[in-house]
Amino acid sequence: MSQGTLFDKVWDLHTVGVLPSGQTQLFIGLHLIHEVTSPQAFAMLKERGLKVLYPQRTIATVDHIVPTENQARPFVDVLAEEMMQALEQSCQEHNITFHNIGSGNQGIVHVIAPEQGLTQPGMTIACGDSHTSTHGAFGAIAFGIGTSQVRDVLASQTLALAKLKVRRVEVNGPLKPGVYAKDVILHIIRKLGVKGGVGYAYEFAGTTFEQMNMEERMTVCNMSIEGGARCGYVNPDQVTFDYIQGRDFAPKEAAWEEAVAWWTHLQSDQNAVYDDVVVFDAADIAPTVTWGITPGQGIAVDEAVPPPETMPESERVIASEAYKYMELEPGAPIQGTKVDVCFIGSCTNGRLSDLQEVAHFAQGKHVAKGVKAFVVPGSERVKQQAEAEGLDKVFEEAGFEWREAGCSMCLAMNPDKLQGNQLSASSSNRNFKGRQGSSSGRTLLMSPVMVAAAAVTGEVTDVRSLI
């Protein structure tokens, strides 16, 4: 049983009581909602005659279904329009703040909450979206929930949960050139497996994470769930505090001092006890790319698609399914694989620093003939900031399309989709079968700069050869 970790401290502070089942009733400090997983929850509330207990602790936006080209209302997609109206109506009815398209504050839920200073250390944060783990970058305990649980949070601001174990995932040392936060998390998932984290919260610790900025930490925590861990976090430090200070919902004046003291005190103790500890060396991490149909099927970009005999027996069935679906030969190098579509964006890698890195790389280069490449900013603010820096011009001159903010082709609930068996180089988080909108579409996950490298050469490319 873990003791003295940030997870333990935050869990205890938010414990309302123990339910007859033995589960903890946990208070949720911040509840984020969006159009896909909330309408049924509001309907359930209505059915039971319940009200929203703390409407000011729930914040809404629209992201999954948002068209990134034509945003005129009503949406061309009538089903999307219906969802949009349901959310608008629910928020109005229950007095919930809604960051709508055009407000200047809309965007992917996991991008807007941090950028507005809503996400803070020591909070419990829940959202009907598995990538809620992103907010753990601030030292919050943040996790995804289903719609029935969205109902529970709306009605009671609490959830019935069993406590997780805590695994310290330590990475030490500087990252080599061409290696990004995305490569770190893809490497961890590759090594610990897609179900290695089931039952655990991941505490990301060590000098590699200490050296990362907040957006890099968000990229890492974002994909905790791809490793099976429902939540992942980094202990808050000066980098965290500097990021939060001055943002819309950051504590101000005397409250700021109080906040910093409280946040500091929540850090895991030096002698904290963990249920498990694993240690990686940053020097072992290369630009990483997935070749299969789970995020754990990753390799260094200069490696070959692993043949079945090199993997444990238990992984061979899903591997053979992956070779077939991905149309990749075991033993063949992944470099040189032709790509059709390049997608830069998502709650994993759609923030300003991601776009800055990509623009820096793409400057003076051009998207290869026959490749469709597009950049989707994570929020309206990211878009506005990127445009203020002229990044949009860099992208357009390099042949990338520049779009409006949303989840876009990460999960393709909007019009941005792969066609047929197109192969996509993607900065998003999931390479599941059919994930990007075509039931035979193929996805290779990689860092945004690696996506840009693939876009300019038309094939999977080791970014280290181009920088």
Add this chain to the structure above:
Amino acid sequence: MTKITAIFGPGMPLRGNDIDTDRIIPARFLRCVTFDGLGEQVFADDRQQAQGQHPFDQPQYQGAKILVVNGNFGCGSSREHAPQAIAKWGIEAIVGESFAEIFFGNCLAMGVPCVTADAATVSQLHTGIEQDPSATVELDLETLQVRIGELTAAVNMGDGPRQMLQSGTWDACGQLVAQAENIKKTATQLPYMSWAG
């Protein structure tokens, strides 16, 4: 709420590890404001590709109530649409080697037990069901056993979720709401509740 202590009915074998919720219900079917009708869409793309040979389409498994799966079932997206689609199709319980946590929690909140069994048991269940699809699979939450034909094997479920199902309190909403006073007390003690941004 109904007390869930045992589930009886025909089984359905579904092989494969790491079956994610995008496969269970592709994202395009999430463009809806109710869960109605999701049962028909369950595993839509996998079924289309299997051309009638997917267990959810095969005639011998129509009417199945207990789904038997391998490891890390329901990983990925938190969409409750996935277990809703499975349940609306007619499945009432799932036996598997392991489940992704959010999926497990969603099933629990719907009163659909997910119990784990070792790989050998899952394999025996798969074979048993395939050999006699009409055989009744019996999942007993009291004794934590699964039975089919001559086979009786142990299954696992955490005490908390099991207690919630057995006592009919798997829908926690009422219990949570009833603690209004304690909720307020906890909230008052959290410093950030009073930091107006």
